[in-house]
Amino acid sequence: MKNNIIPAIRLTLFCALFFSGFYTMSIWGIAQLAPNQGDGFVTNNNGQRYHTNVAQAFTKDQYFWPRPSAVDYNAAGSGGSNKGPSNPDYLALVQSRIDTFLLKNPGIAKKDIPAEMVTASGSGLDPHLSLAAASIQVKRIAKARNVSEIQVNQLIAQHLEKPLLGLLGTEKLNVLQLNLALDKLK
Known part of the structure; x- marks a missing residue:
């Protein structure tokens, strides 16, 4: 059981940090290069x-x-x-x-x-x-x-x-x- 829970928790934390931090800031940064800074x-x-x-x-x-x-x-x-x-x-x-x-x-x-x-x-x-x-x-x-x-x-x-x-x-x-x-x- 411990062999399954620990990797699952690590994966959850990694995904949370990656998708709420790095990925979000990357998309925001790319949008700043677009016309109207991504405002449509x-x-x-x-x-x-x-x-x-x-x-x-x-x-x-x-x-x-x-x-x-x-x-x-x-x-x-x-x-x-x-x-x-x-x-x-x-x-x-x-x-x-x-x-x-x-x-x-x-x-x-x-x-x-x-x-x-x-x-x-x-x-x-x-x-x-x-x-x-x-x-x-x-x-x-x-x-x-x-x-x-x-x-x-x-x-x-x-x-x-x-x-x-x-x-x-x-x-x-x-x-x-x-x-x-x-x-x-x-």
């Missing part, structure tokens, strides 16, 4: 500080709405809802999101709503939308801001991020950057 991608606008790599809650009609968040856009911890597609509570929540979307975007058919507009991402903090999810919101935003749909579509085209090397990933739009550009639109 930060944008400042009108005295406000935003992290562009984390979804923000935009609910007003004059903004592009992001994907719903299972963690209420709280970047302290990410996560999905962990409810399956047949869970009655989950289905009711998705139906509620569909109803809200249809109410705020008249003229859109239920079948035309991109799934990402009514379902949360796995992290609950996805800052991007597809071109389809942004385009379906143009009419509502143009009307709320009293600008032409052409102007809003031009902003979308200007902020569309292409796949990495033209191959990896899909076209996407950062919702925060798009909404900040909308605020600058005259």
Whole structure:
């Protein structure tokens, strides 16, 4: 028994010291060499500080709405809802999101709503939308801001991020950057 307990205690102490001390300080040190010292991608606008790599809650009609968040856009911890597609509570929540979307975007058919507009991402903090999810919101935003749909579509085209090397990933739009550009639109 003594032959098993003593090595286990040594291993536990070593792991505790290594992972709470050396490893943590190593990662922190590497982060200090990164842009923004590991603070992520930060944008400042009108005295406000935003992290562009984390979804923000935009609910007003004059903004592009992001994907719903299972963690209420709280970047302290990410996560999905962990409810399956047949869970009655989950289905009711998705139906509620569909109803809200249809109410705020008249003229859109239920079948035309991109799934990402009514379902949360796995992290609950996805800052991007597809071109389809942004385009379906143009009419509502143009009307709320009293600008032409052409102007809003031009902003979308200007902020569309292409796949990495033209191959990896899909076209996407950062919702925060798009909404900040909308605020600058005259």
